[in-house]
Each structure stands twice: as structure tokens, then as C-alpha cells.
Amino acid sequence: MLVRFWGTRGSLPAPLGRRAVRAKLREALTAAAGRSFATPEELDRFIDGLPFDVGGTYGGNSSCVEIANVGDEYVLCDLGTGVREFGVRMMQERGPQRPACYNVFLSHVHWDHIMGFPFWPSAYIPGNTIRIHGCHKTMREALERQQSDPCFPVDFRNLGAQIEFVELEPERGYEIAGLTVTAMLQNHYGDSYGYRFERDGKVMVYSTDCEHKFQTLDESYPFVPFYRDADLLVFDAMYSLADSISVREDWGHSSNMVAVELAQMARVKHLVLFHHEPMYDDRTIETVLGETRRYEEISRAGMPLTVSSAYDGLEIAL
Amino acid sequence: MEIGEQASGGITILRPVGRIDNDTSAEFQDKLLSRLGGGSVLIDFTAVEFISSAGLAALMTAAKQAKTSSRRVAVAALGSVVQEIFAISRFSRVVPVFASAAEGIAALQ
Numbered sequence: 001m002l003v004r005f006w007g008t009r010g011s012l013p014a015p016l017g018r019r020a021v022r023a024k025l026r027e028a029l030t031a032a033a034g035r036s037f038a039t040p041e042e043l044d045r046f047i048d049g050l051p052f053d054v055g056g057t058y059g060g061n062s063s064c065v066e067i068a069n070v071g072d073e074y075v076l077c078d079l080g081t082g083v084r085e086f087g088v089r090m091m092q093e094r095g096p097q098r099p100a101c102y103n104v105f106l107s108h109v110h111w112d113h114i115m116g117f118p119f120w121p122s123a124y125i126p127g128n129t130i131r132i133h134g135c136h137k138t139m140r141e142a143l144e145r146q147q148s149d150p151c152f153p154v155d156f157r158n159l160g161a162q163i164e165f166v167e168l169e170p171e172r173g174y175e176i177a178g179l180t181v182t183a184m185l186q187n188h189y190g191d192s193y194g195y196r197f198e199r200d201g202k203v204m205v206y207s208t209d210c211e212h213k214f215q216t217l218d219e220s221y222p223f224v225p226f227y228r229d230a231d232l233l234v235f236d237a238m239y240s241l242a243d244s245i246s247v248r249e250d251w252g253h254s255s256n257m258v259a260v261e262l263a264q265m266a267r268v269k270h271l272v273l274f275h276h277e278p279m280y281d282d283r284t285i286e287t288v289l290g291e292t293r294r295y296e297e298i299s300r301a302g303m304p305l306t307v308s309s310a311y312d313g314l315e316i317a318l
Numbered sequence: 319m320e321i322g323e324q325a326s327g328g329i330t331i332l333r334p335v336g337r338i339d340n341d342t343s344a345e346f347q348d349k350l351l352s353r354l355g356g357g358s359v360l361i362d363f364t365a366v367e368f369i370s371s372a373g374l375a376a377l378m379t380a381a382k383q384a385k386t387s388s389r390r391v392a393v394a395a396l397g398s399v400v401q402e403i404f405a406i407s408r409f410s411r412v413v414p415v416f417a418s419a420a421e422g423i424a425a426l427q
Contacts (some may be wrong), residue, residue: 257407
């Protein structure tokens with residue numbers, strides 16, 4: 001199983017602006033301190049040695065995560081703007097002539113999780129099949145509405161691919177595209193669903209747009225068994241703890257501290273912070289990652305938990 | 319959990335001991351809210367070694383209640399680990415933090 005992150009931003013795409021690029025250039029050139037580089041490889045090594053928020057970026061596409069290497073069919077979580085880049089890569093790798101079957105698992109139909117669909121090239125190619133799985137009865141309605149006159153020039157009904165909607169029941173295991181999949185209801189306006197994917201003893205949980213509320217955190221909290229022993233947990237850690245229980249309470253998102261505590265309680269191996277606040281620049285996300293790793297150290301009672309922050313382009317093999 | 323208590327000039331000073339976490343946060347919250355009914359509260363963190371999200375949530379509940387009743391909740395004398403947790407959680411921006419209990423008492427009076 002290989003997990004590829006195509007879109008990691010929450011609520012709204014957040015492109016890198018001129019000022020941010022300029023700040024990165026300034027820092028990189030300052031770090032170079034007049035050095036010269038004899039070869040492009042030497043320059044690449046220097047760039048790779050820069051802090052990630054200087055030499056790279058977390059990216060700005062909204063939620064889309066691929067689970068690859070599970071069979072002949074493709075598997076995606078959510079259809080945020082990251083799906084456009086996924087589709088472009090599919091076109092490059094497969095060409096437009098070879099039809100494929102894509103299985104999408106929708107956490108919910110809020111706009112940032114479906115807005116990439118009209119820009120997904122695979123949807124326009126006859127012969128392709130796109131199966132959209134989820135627990136909401138409104139999946140078709142949401143996709144049709146965002147792609148209808150006057151908001152978009154190509155009506156949903158005129159897409160070339162065969163589009164199917166598959167309604168799932170939460171807390172029931174399904175065999176889909178080589179994976180055992182279980183959905184779980186999450187606390188979010190209009191409901192959202194997390195997905196637990198299992199294959200060959202490996203477990204990946206995709207749990208975004210969920211506000212965790214508990215008086216005491218123990219085995220009775222249903223997300224502890226849902227996350228239990230996951231090799232990878234993709235977790236909505238959009239806000240600080242203080243914001244998530246004050247000014248942004250009931251906005252439907254969680255914090256990095258709750259992420260760590262839940263992951264530790266469930267004996268997760270690798271926690272990936274996801275659904276980044278669009279107001280956060282790369283430096284802020286990097287700072288939050290460092291703080292989260294530190295909180296994991298402070299609160300650790302058992303095995304160490306690996307903590308990463310998702311970025312557009314990140315790949316994690318399980 | 320052990321929570322020491324002292325009254326000083328209309329302020330209650332609470333002195334919890336040990337960890338404020340899943341096991342103890344409910345007790346901590348009950349004590350905090352009950353004392354807040356009588357006036358402002360300063361929590362002296364000198365003997366607190368760790369506070370989890372549940373403990374901080376209890377503090378937030380108290381801060382919200384204080385706001386509606388024109389009372390104040392503040393914390394003082396955070397140890398280095400607890401200070402880090404306050405920074406990570408951004409609680410330093412929500413609840414007034416004082417270097418010592420004496421400073422906190424002076425500010426709340």
C-alpha cells in the first residue's frame with residue numbers, strides 16, 4: 001500500500017503567493033552565502049538540505065489522497081482540487097486511450113472536498129468508470145449542482161466517463177478494490193465520515209473534518225477502536241487546541257494535541273497532520289509540526305509515535 | 319487528585335498536584351467551577367507536572383464561565399513542561415499567565 005497526498009489544505013485552496021516565494025528565495029540565497037555549485041546535482045543537494053518550509057512547500061490544493069498499489073483499480077479519498085493533478089498524472093502515465101476504474105471515498109460533500117471533480121480529466125474520457133462511495137444520500141446532488149449552469153460550462157450529465165454512486169452504511173465492512181473498507185460517522189456540520197482501509201495486515205485511516213469531543217479519553221470513545229493499531233492515521237488537525245474549543249468550537253475540526261492523544265491511545269504507528277488551515281503559511285505549518293512532535297514526546301507513555309505533516313506530493317509506503 | 323486551596327483577598331488560590339489528565343480533569347474542573355462561583359480564581363501550577371487536552375478543556379470551561387460572571391481565571395508558576403504545553407496549545411493567549419503566584423494574586427485583586 002502506498003499513500004500519496006495530492007491535496008492537503010483545509011476549507012479552501014491556498015496557493016503560494018509572490019511574497020512567500022520571495023521570502024523563500026531570500027532565505028535560500030542567504031543560506032548559500034555566496035557558494036557556487038559546480039553541478040545541478042550539487043545544487044539539488046543544497047536545496048534538499050534547506051528546511052522544508054524554505055526549500056519546499058506544503059502546497060495549497062484541497063483534500064485528495066490516493067491509496068495506490070492495491071490492485072488494478074485506483075482508490076482516492078475525496079475530490080478536492082488535488083484530484084486535478086492526480087488526473088493529469090494519470091493522463092501522462094496511462095494516456096487517454098486506456099480506460100480505468102476509479103474508486104472514490106467521499107468524507108462528505110462540503111465544497112472543498114468535491115471542488116476538484118469538474119477539473120478531473122478522467123471524468124471526461126469515455127470508457128473510464130468512476131465509482132463514488134460514501135454515506136451521504138446527497139452525493140450525486142452535490143456533484144451535479146456544483147457542475148451546472150451558470151456555475152460551470154460542462155453539465156455533469158455530459159461527462160464522458162461512467163459515473164456511479166455507491167451508498168455505504170457506516171460501521172459495516174466492505175470489500176472494494178482490494179481493500180476492506182469501514183466508514184465511521186464523524187462530528188461535523190452535515191455529518192462527515194472517516195474511512196478505515198485494510199489490506200494484507202496494513203491499516204490506513206482517513207479521518208478528516210471531524211471535531212472530537214470527549215469528557216475523558218478512553219476505550220469507550222468510538223474513535224479509539226476505529227483508529228486501533230493503524231499504520232497510518234490521516235487526521236484533521238486544522239486548529240490549535242485553544243481555538244478548537246473557543247472561537248472555533250463547533251466548526252467541525254480538531255487540533256494537533258487531540259490528534260496525538262487519540263493516536264497514542266489507539267497505538268497508531270504514524271500520525272499525519274492534515275487539512276491545514278488555509279491562513280497558515282509554510283513556516284507556521286512547520287512550527288506546528290515541531291510542536292506536535294514535542295507534545296508527543298512529553299505525553300508519551302508507550303511506544304514512540306511518528307508524526308508528520310502532510311504536503312501535496314508526500315508519499316508514504318506501508 | 320490533591321488540590322490545595324487558600325483564600326486571599328477575595329481570591330481563591332488552587333494548588334493542584336501531579337498530572338491534570340483524563341483521570342483527574344473532571345475533579346479539577348468541578349473544584350475550579352465551584353470556587354469560581356465565589357469569586358476570581360488563581361491556579362498555582364507549581365506542583366503540576368503535566369496537563370493534557372482534557373485538563374486544558376476544563377480550564378477553558380472555567381474561563382468561559384468567568385467571562386459571563388465578571389470574574390477572572392488566571393494561572394501562575396508554570397513549570398517548564400507545562401509552559402511548553404501552554405505554548406503548543408496556544409492557551410497562553412486565552413488565559414492570563416503569571417510568573418509567580420504572588421504576581422497573579424496582585425493582578426487579580
